Amino acid sequence: MNDLSEITNYLKGKKVRFADARENLFHEREILTEDTRVEHIDEQHVLGTGIKVLYENGWGYASTSAKDLDSLRKAADKALALAKHADKSASGKVELASEPKHVAKFVTKIKEDPLGVDIGDAVGVLIQAGETILKGKDVIKARGYLVLRNIKKKYANTEGSLIETNIYTVMPEIMAIARANGEVKSRHYRPSPMNAGYEYFRGLDLQPEAGRIAAQAREHCFAKACETGPATLILDPEHLSLTMHESVGHPTELDRVLGYEESCAGRSFATMDKLHKFKYGSEIVNLIADNTLEGGLASCGYDDEGVECQKWHIVKDGVLCGYGVNRELAHKMNLARANGTTKAANYFDVPITRIPNLYLAPGKKPLSFGELIADTENGIYIEGQGSFSIDQMRLNMQFGGDAFWEIKNGKLAGMLKNVTYNATSYEFWRACDAIADERFFKRSGTIICGKGDPMQLAQMTHGASPARFRNIMVRRSK
Amino acid sequence: MNKTDLIIEKVLKEPVTDHVVLSCSRAEAHSIRFSNNSVNRENLHKVEEEVKAEVGYEGRTGVYKTNDLSEDGIKHAVKKAYEAAKLLPKDPEYMPPVTREEAGAAKNFSPAFGEVSDERKYGILQAAFSEIKKAGLNSAGILSTNPYTVRVCNNKGVRASHSNCYSSFWLTAMTGNSSFKDFHITRDFSDYDEKTFVADIIAKTRLSKDPAPLDPGKYTVVLSPAAVEELLMKFLWYNIDAKAIDEGRSALSKRQGEKIAHESVHIYSRPDHEKVSLFPFSPADAMPYIDFDMIKDGKLASAWYSRFYAAKKGVRATGRGPGSVIFKGTDKPLDKLIANVENGLYVNSFWYVQLVDLMDGVFTGMTRDGLFRIKNGKLAGSANNFRFNQSVFDLLKNTAEIGREKNMTYTSIPPITVRDFNFVSKTEF
Ligand SMILES: [Zn+2]
Numbered sequence: 091m092n093d094l095s096e097i098t099n100y101l102k103g104k105k106v107r108f109a110d111a112r113e114n115l116f117h118e119r120e121i122l123t124e125d126t127r128v129e130h131i132d133e134q135h136v137l138g139t140g141i142k143v144l145y146e147n148g149w150g151y152a153s154t155s156a157k158d159l160d161s162l163r164k165a166a167d168k169a170l171a172l173a174k175h176a177d178k179s180a181s182g183k184v185e186l187a188s189e190p191k192h193v194a195k196f197v198t199k200i201k202e203d204p205l206g207v208d209i210g211d212a213v214g215v216l217i218q219a220g221e222t223i224l225k226g227k228d229v230i231k232a233r234g235y236l237v238l239r240n241i242k243k244k245y246a247n248t249e250g251s252l253i254e255t256n257i258y259t260v261m262p263e264i265m266a267i268a269r270a271n272g273e274v275k276s277r278h279y280r281p282s283p284m285n286a287g288y289e290y291f292r293g294l295d296l297q298p299e300a301g302r303i304a305a306q307a308r309e310h311c312f313a314k315a316c317e318t319g320p321a322t323l324i325l326d327p328e329h330l331s332l333t334m335h336e337s338v339g340h341p342t343e344l345d346r347v348l349g350y351e352e353s354c355a356g357r358s359f360a361t362m363d364k365l366h367k368f369k370y371g372s373e374i375v376n377l378i379a380d381n382t383l384e385g386g387l388a389s390c391g392y393d394d395e396g397v398e399c400q401k402w403h404i405v406k407d408g409v410l411c412g413y414g415v416n417r418e419l420a421h422k423m424n425l426a427r428a429n430g431t432t433k434a435a436n437y438f439d440v441p442i443t444r445i446p447n448l449y450l451a452p453g454k455k456p457l458s459f460g461e462l463i464a465d466t467e468n469g470i471y472i473e474g475q476g477s478f479s480i481d482q483m484r485l486n487m488q489f490g491g492d493a494f495w496e497i498k499n500g501k502l503a504g505m506l507k508n509v510t511y512n513a514t515s516y517e518f519w520r521a522c523d524a525i526a527d528e529r530f531f532k533r534s535g536t537i538i539c540g541k542g543d544p545m546q547l548a549q550m551t552h553g554a555s556p557a558r559f560r561n562i563m564v565r566r567s568k
Numbered sequence: 569m570n571k572t573d574l575i576i577e578k579v580l581k582e583p584v585t586d587h588v589v590l591s592c593s594r595a596e597a598h599s600i601r602f603s604n605n606s607v608n609r610e611n612l613h614k615v616e617e618e619v620k621a622e623v624g625y626e627g628r629t630g631v632y633k634t635n636d637l638s639e640d641g642i643k644h645a646v647k648k649a650y651e652a653a654k655l656l657p658k659d660p661e662y663m664p665p666v667t668r669e670e671a672g673a674a675k676n677f678s679p680a681f682g683e684v685s686d687e688r689k690y691g692i693l694q695a696a697f698s699e700i701k702k703a704g705l706n707s708a709g710i711l712s713t714n715p716y717t718v719r720v721c722n723n724k725g726v727r728a729s730h731s732n733c734y735s736s737f738w739l740t741a742m743t744g745n746s747s748f749k750d751f752h753i754t755r756d757f758s759d760y761d762e763k764t765f766v767a768d769i770i771a772k773t774r775l776s777k778d779p780a781p782l783d784p785g786k787y788t789v790v791l792s793p794a795a796v797e798e799l800l801m802k803f804l805w806y807n808i809d810a811k812a813i814d815e816g817r818s819a820l821s822k823r824q825g826e827k828i829a830h831e832s833v834h835i836y837s838r839p840d841h842e843k844v845s846l847f848p849f850s851p852a853d854a855m856p857y858i859d860f861d862m863i864k865d866g867k868l869a870s871a872w873y874s875r876f877y878a879a880k881k882g883v884r885a886t887g888r889g890p891g892s893v894i895f896k897g898t899d900k901p902l903d904k905l906i907a908n909v910e911n912g913l914y915v916n917s918f919w920y921v922q923l924v925d926l927m928d929g930v931f932t933g934m935t936r937d938g939l940f941r942i943k944n945g946k947l948a949g950s951a952n953n954f955r956f957n958q959s960v961f962d963l964l965k966n967t968a969e970i971g972r973e974k975n976m977t978y979t980s981i982p983p984i985t986v987r988d989f990n991f992v993s994k995t996e997f
Contacts, residue, residue, distance in 0.1 A: 127659050129653060135619070135645075136631040151612040155635045155659075172611050174689055179697065181606035210655030211629075217657065267814050274927050350603045350706035352747075353740050356919070359996070438614035468680060479920040479955070481934040486933055486995035488953055490924065510924060510932075512955070513994050542610065543601055543710050565992065567924045567957065 091254070094139070097162050101143060101376060102248050104170055108144040108186055110247035111162070113137070114437035119205055120465045123216040123234040125224060127541045129208065138437035143169040147184045148177025153438040158442060187420035187428050191250040196391020197212050199384070200287025204238035212236050215291070217302040217337075223266045226304025228311065230274075231267040232337050236260075236291065237283075237537060243394070245248060251396040254460050259283065259387060259549060260290045261537050264300055268307035269278030275310035275507070277303040278474055280394070281535040283549070306493055306505075315503035316494065321399070321564045322469030324462060324556055329491055331534035331552030332475045337515035338370070338377050339445035339550070341484035343414040343541075345441075348422065350367045354543040356482025358411055359515075362423065366408040376451035377405040379412065381430055386447035387535045387549040388431065394441035397430040398465060411466070416443045435546035442542050447535075449553035453525035458535065459556050462526050466558060469497040470509060472549035477567075488512045490491060490567065508567045521562060526555035572619070574824060575639045576721050581759035583723040584650050587624025589665050590642070591851060595619070595716040603708035605697045607690075610710075618658040620715050621645040622853075625653040628664040638757040657686055657707065661876040666854045667724040674848045676842040681733045681755035684713045688757065692737065696766050700741055703770045709948075711747075713756075718847065720854035728854040730847055734746065734977055742767050745997065746776035746950055749917060749937035751794070753976055774917075775947060776938055782951040784991040788912035790905045791989075794980040796895065798918040800835070802979070803929055803960040808862060809888055810871035810881070819961070820868055827866045829964030835863040839891030843975035850876035850887050858884055858889030863964070897973035897982030905971045907945040914940040914947060918956075929960040934995065955989035963989070 094111040101109035115137045122130040138155035150173030153164040163209035190254060216234030223232035239259035240450040246252050267276045284290050323331065341358040345351055348362075362370070371377075381388050381399035392398055395417050404412045415425055416432040432442040463471065474492025481487075494506040513521070535551035569577070594617045601610035604749045619642050620633045628650030634645040689711055700707045717734040720726065733755045742750040752760055752770050791799075814819040820828070839848055839857035849856045853875070861869035870886065879884035907913060916938025923928045935954050940947045969985040 105650055126657075127661060128628075128656050129631075131631055132633070133631060133648065133652065134618075136635045138635065149611055150607060151610070152880055153612075153614050155615070155617060155637075155909045168613055171686075172613060175686060176607040179602075179607045179690070180695060181604055181608075208655050209652050213656055229818060237964060267817055274817055348604075348709065349706070350608065352742070353738060353749075355599070435750075436810075438612070440610045440612050442610070475796045477922050477924045477932060479932045479934065481953060481955070481995045481997075482919055482936055482993070483997055485997070486934065486953075486993060488955060488957075488993075491889070508925070510957075514996070544599055544712075546599070563993075565957070568928050568930055568959075 091244055091247060091252055093159055093162060094244055095252065097141060097166050098246050098248045100163060100359040101166055101170065106145050106170065106248065107144050108248055109142060111139060111247065112140045112437065113139045113244040114434065115242040116436050117205055117240040119209065121209065121212055121216060123213065123220055124381040125538050126217050126220050128213055136436060139165065140335045140434065140437045140439070141166050142396045142440065143173040144184060145170060145173035146177045147180035148175065148183065150176060151440045154535065165533055171283065172317060184418060186416045187426060189427060189436055192396060192398060193252045194368045194392065195254045197256045198285045199203045200258050202288040204258055204260055204288040207242050210416055212291065212352045215296060219264045219296040222297055222300035222302045224263065226266060226268065226308060228268045228270040228308045229266050229304050229436050234263040235263040245394065245396055247396050249549065253392045255390050255392060257285055257390050258287055259537060260286050260288065262294060264303065265294060266304040266307040270311040271310055273311040275307050276311060276444060277307035279391045283387060283535050285389055286389055288481045308508060310493060311507050313507040316470065316506045316509045316564060316566050318566045320561045320563060322466055322472045323562050324466060324469060324497065325559065326473040327532035327554040328474050328534040329472050330554040331558060332478055332557060333375060333489060334448060334450060334479060334552055335445060335485055335536065336403060337450050337484060337518065342413045343443045343445065344415045344419050344423065347413065350418060351541070351566050355541050359483045361486050363438065364410050366409060366411055368396065369403045369408055369520060370410045370516050371408045372522045373408045374453065374525055375405055375408050375522050376403065377448060377517050378451055379404050379414065379446040379448050381446045383447045383551060387537065388444065388447045388551065393432045394434050395428060395432045397428045397432065399430040401417050402429055410498060414446055433548055435548060437544045442546065444548040445530045445550045447551040448556065450525065451530035452531045452555040454501045455527065456527050459526050459530050462524055462556055462558060463497060463502060464500040465495050468497060470506060470564065471497055471502060472509065485514050487515050487518065510565050512563045512565055512566045518559060518562065521559045522557055523560050526557065526560040528555065530565045532557040575642050576619065578941040579642060580721060580723050582737060584646060585623055585625050587665050588646065589720065589853060591620045592719045593716065593851065595714060596710060597714045599710055599712040600693065601710045602693060605707050607693065619645060619912050621649040623649040623653050624662065624664065627658045628653045628656040629659065629662060630656065649908065657849055659787050662745040663876050665724045666726055668725045670760055670855045671728055671849065677733055677840045677845060677848060677890065679755060679845065682758060683685060684735065684756050691762065692757065692762065695762055696739060699766045699770060705773055706742040707772065708824060710814040711737045716904055718851040720796065725861045726854050727778055728849050731935065732846060734846065739769055743773060743777040744890060747937045748773040748776045753797065771867055774992060775940065776950040777951040778832045779952045779997065780941065784954050786988045788907060788909055788985065788987050788989055789913045789981055789989040790912065790985050792916050792983050795915045795918045797979050797981050798921045798933070799931060799960055799963065800895065801893065802923065802931060804889065804893065806926060807929060808871050810873045811877050813871050819927050823928050824868055827965070828868060828961050829863050829866050830967040831866045832970055833863055833866065833964050833967055834896035836861045836894050837890035837892055838894055841894060844892045844894065844980045846934060846978060855885060855887065857887055860886050860992045893937050893979045895981040900971045902971055902983045905969050905983055906942055906947060906971060909985060910944060913951065914942055922958055930957060931960060932957050953995050953997060955993045957991055957992045958990045
C-alpha cells in the first residue's frame, strides 16, 4: 500500500485534481469438459497497477505490470500526459462527488480457497456428471463448465483512502445435448454463480441434475411447437435474471443514459426526465440494487473509485427511481454521492459503471409457485436462459429460454419448443401481474457482462421469485 | 534476443517433459474513447505482456498464463501447468507439440507499419470533432492503435514469431433522433482520408434524421459489409466446426452436399491477404494458417478442422477458426448495388445478433446506426429500426448482387443485396 500512496502523493505534487492507483490481481481457472474428457483448461494470473489521473478537466489512464516504484512513477507520468491531452478537448467541467475517506478491508467469506484446490477434483466431478448425462437416451453430447476466480485489489487515492479487497467467485454449469425426432436440443443446469469458496461447489449435488437435464433435452426434441400470438408467460428466476439484466440493469446505468456508451453498448430509453415519474412496471414491480448482498457477485465492499457499496431502489412500486451512478456523473442527478458500482475488469482497464447486484423483490402476498400455475388458465412456463437480444436503447427485446412448458387449465401440460417472446421492455414489466413470495426466491447472475470499449467483463447477481406476465407476444422461431 | 526470450530458451533447454510450449505475447494498445464530441474517461494506454505455458504429460495437457515475465514467474507458470497436467485424466484427443516441419509451412509475411504519434491521433479526433460540431451533430466512438508481437516456442525446436499492428477509428454521429456509424480499419492511419471519411458520415447522418415509420415485413435489403460480417461470423462460429458437423450438432450436419448459398457466394480464408492478415500461424501453438475454401459453388467446401480432428480424418488442419474470412467481392461500389434496387432498405449495421435456432441457422438482431429506405435506386431518408429473425441459409441463397470488398480487422467482406430479408418487429426509434 505504501507504493500506491507514494504514487498518489507524487501526482498530488503535480497539481492533479484527483488521482488513484489500483493494484489488481485477476486469477482465474476455467475448466470445460466435453463428454468424459477435458476439452479446455485455462488458468491465468494477471497482476498489475492502473493509475487514473484527472488533470483540470481531462482524464488519463495508464498501467504497468511492473511492481517497482520507478515503473509506477513512469505509468503515473504517462497517465498525467494523457490527461493533459484530453483536457484540451474536454467539453465541460468535471465535478467529482465527494466520498468519505475509507481505510478498510473487505474479504468474501469463504472456508476453502477455490484456487487452492487441485484441479483434478473439479474435473472429476464434471466428468462424473458427463458420464451420467451420456447415459441418457438419445444424448449426443455432455458438457461441464466451471470458473473459479479470485480478484484481489489494493486501492489508494489522493483523498487518503486505502482499501484492500479480496473476492472469490465460483461459477458451475452442466449441459446435455440430445438428438431425436429430427431435432437437436440442449438443456442446462446452472446453479447460481456465487461469491463463495470452493465449499459451494462441493455442496452441489450434480448427479440428479445431470440425469434430469439429459432426460429433458430428449423430451424437448419431441415437444409440440408453440403457437404465434399473445400469451400469458410464467418465468422462472433464472430466466428473469437475464430479462432484468438486459431490460432494467443496462438501461439504468447513468453513463449510458447520458451518451457516454453510445459508440458501443448504446444508450437508454430510461432518460433522467423520467426519474420518479416513469411507469417502468406494474405496481407490484420492485427492482432493488444491492451491492451489500452477502455472496453477491458484485459485493466487494468498495468499488474501484473508492466508494462504499450500497443498496438502493432502481424501480419502486413500478416507478423508475434510481440509476447506477459514478462519482463523475452524480452531480447530474443532484446526488451528493455515487452509489459504489464502478469497476474495472483488469489492472489495465478504466473503471466504468457496472450493473449492481439487482433483483426483483418477491411478492408481498403469500403465493407459491404451484398456486401461480394453478391460477393461470392457459400460458407458457419458461425456465432458464436461451436466445436474448435487445436494441441499443433497450426497448425492443426478444428472449427465448432453456426449456418451455405449456400451461393448460392451471396445470403444466408437456413441453413446448421454438418459443421466443418479443416486447418493449417497459410494457413487459407493466404486464407483470403476479410474483411468487419470498419462499420461492432464487438467485442467478452472470460473470460475463460485457461493456466498455475496449470491452471489459463484470459479474453481478440477479434474482427473483417466479412471476407472471400477461399478453406478451410469443413468436414461433421457425 | 530480449530478456524474456533468453529465459524461454533456458526453460526449453531442460524441458520438464517432452511437451513444453511457451507462447509469449506483447500488445501495446492506446485507446482514446470519446462521446458528446469530447475525449473523456477511457483514454487509456496499456501494455499487456503475457506468457502461456503449456505442458503435456502422458497424454494430458496443462496450461497456465502469467504476466510475470521474470525467470521465477515463467518457471512458476511451467510448474503450475505441469502440476495441472498430472492431475487430469488422459485425453483421447491429446496432441503433441507442433513440429518444426509442421510450423515451417507457415506463410511468411511481415507487414510494414509506422508508429502513430499522439499528435496524429488527437489531430484526427480534433478535426473530426470540429467538422461534426460545425454540422450541428453529436459524436461518439473510439480511436485505437494496437501494435503486437506473438512468439511461440516449444521444445521440438519451433520458434515462430510475428509482429503486426491493427488500428481503427470508429465514429458514430448523431442528430437528435438518429445516428450513423462508419469505421476505418488500418495499420497506421497512413491510408486515412480525413475529408472523405468525416464528410460521408456527416452527409449520411443528416439523411438519417427523422426516421419514417415503417412496418416490419420481408424487404429487399442492401447489407453493408459490417452487417454481413455480424451475421456471417456468428453463423460460421456456431456451425462450421467439422467435429460438430459429423456429430450431428450443426446446421450443416444435414446440409452437406446440399445447396446452401447462391452460386456466386465464395467464402474462403487467406492468411496472407494483403490487408486482412493478423497472424501467419495460430498464436496458441504455431500451427500455420492455410488457404482454403469454406463455401464455394453454393455448397459447403470445407469445414474448420482442429489439429486433432484433421489428423483423425486425414485432412489438413485449418484451425478453429482460420486466419481470416474473405467473402469474395466484385468491382461494384456500394452505390451500384443501391442503384439496382427499386424499393428496399439499406442496412448500415446490425446489433445484438444472437442465435435463435441452431439447426436451421436462424439468428435474430436489430438494425442500428443507419437504416435507410431505397427508392428508385437512391437512398431516400431513414426508417425506424427493425428486429429480424433470419435464416443465414436463406440469406446466402437469396443473395442477388455482390459489391466491392471492405477490409475489416479479421475479414474482407462486400456489401450484398438480399431478397426477402425477414424483419419481424420494429422499435420506437
Ligand atoms: Zn450485461
